[in-house]
Amino acid sequence: MAKPKVNTMEELSLAIGVSRPTLSRYFQDPASVRDSTVKKIQRGLEDVDYVPNFFATRLNRKSTGLIGVIIPHLNDLFFTSLLEVIQQSARAQGYTVITQSSHGDADLEQHAAGKLMSMNADGVIVAPLGEGSSARTFERLMTSMPLVFVDSHLPDALPGVPFVGTDNTQSISLILDYLCQAGESPLFLGMPKLNSNAMDREAAYLAEMEKRGLRSEIVPGSSQTAGWEFEAYAHDLMDEHFSNGRFRTGTLLCANDRLAIGALRAANRHRLFNRSGGLRIAGHDDHPLSRFMTPSLTTVKQQIDRIGEEAVSILAGLISDGRPSLEAKETRMFETTLRVRESA
Template sequence: MRERKIRNMEEFAAKSGVSRPTVSKYFNDPSSVRASTRERIEAALERYDFRPNLYAVNQNRRLTKNIGIVVPNLADPFFSELARNIERRCIDAGFSPTTFSSHGSREHEIEIMDTLRSIRPAGVLLAPLGRSSDRATLEAFCKDVPTVLFDSNIEGIGAAFIGSDPFQSIPLMVDYLCRTGAPPCFFEMPPVNPNANKRRDAYLRAMQRLGHTPHVVRVEGHGWDFEDIGYREGLRVIAEGGLPSQTVLCSNDRLAIGLLAAAYESGIRVGITEECTMRIAGHDDHPFARFTGPSLTTVAQDYKAISERSVETVLKLVEGGSIDDSARDILFDGHLVMRASA
């Protein structure tokens, strides 16, 4: 039976009768210490309940194997899916990823950067809040730590940005909706990050190019509770007769999911069959989009390509210290996913 739990490396070194530097050396590379010393340490590990703090062990390395991943909201399945893909690729490359959620908070995003500095990551993959971020703090962090931004870009910050091109994906959906029915109005997300304004601007340009009058439905609310905002504002706008078109393109799928619920509660049939009076489409191909009622027509972001290129880029920084100019801003096209809602 193991004896009581050891609290730290110093206490374990004292109990095992081996110096603290030698114990640290063992945990970095067991083969780097003499066989007799290794036996003493391993005997102590069997006797005492102790496992080293790998972050603390990494502090003594010139280059750690830690990779930080930061997203605005890990409860959002969109970011969970991106983080899952990025984590898997980091692990396959031999690195140890740690994922943080800033929960939409400027202060928490700053705290995360402080925490990341303390574990001396080899590199960081960061989806910033954007509008709410402290630009000066982000700039200072990205100068000290190899950092690649993904999903949301802030010009001039980070070694590179990997994401989707809203000026390709939004027109793709606008073209489809105009081709198959009434031109869409745009149900706008709160401007929590640069993607919000870019998607709105892409909609305006696409409608003008096609010769249609654009209509932006501005919603009340802030923060990342998009389903609630889509539902609450959808009920309000429908009740007020404020939808200028019965075809609605939502800025993201989470808003669309809320609007679908509002339409259902308001007695409106959504879909492409004859008895339906409204069409709703979204953007992102949220992991739940195919399970809504009706299933949501959307534009899919390329999760796989974004995660692979993000990890590839940060590892290039880690290994070589720089990347080519051609790899600094990579935007992937979206593709149309036609389902039952539009």
């Protein structure tokens, strides 16, 4: 038999015989209501079909219990994996996550920030677009709530905002230690200059190659005008180079796995893995699909779990302490581990 549908707190009050103010206190904090009344409410809720309005139960609270997350793309498996960790960590601390995607567009990133402010979120974790981001957007956001950057940041515009990400100097050094065992000078295929990771990883490559006394070389391309379609960018660029007889042998280090996936596709099209002394390709990130490529991709694994958990931990601390983000100045960078597979 179907339970009677109850739509409002007033209807619920009549249905179970408890005053509306008492119900409101119960949904905000059950500990504020007498034990006998709590049991009466719980028994009554079992007999009706009622779902409390999330926002109505928080109208009189100082905290909404909401954490906002803004990421560049939902279809990027790195960000979806990071988001899953953030959601799990936030849930464990009693928060509900509201996710917004900027879709690689600065205007949408600004709109997402405004949406979270209108919802009175307690704090926000942002993987900023980088060069396309507006520092003014985040400065305005920080007047309403604490902010933590994750994966990439804006070191020039907002150097004091807490940041959690990967130690790119360590990760590039680690993969170069392995790739240089053969005595080669790996080429570097950089990311389009969209965020701090693009600049940091390229700078780390140049510094680490100089430290080893090896010649560095950046694969030439039009990355300044490229967008977030990394696989297509790398495929088209390397296909053109391979077609013109360039970079068909040796070692190619890609700034992320999505670039490496595109480069692998182009290399397979030219059958560059089917010959002795052919091309080697390596990436960065350990993308969920990297081990299923042909050949499987040698890369470095980021600590996504620790990055997501630490971002939530820092944000929850700021919320609890009532501290502005710029007073925190916390930076947490995690090391990577090597994943040797068939491609290099």
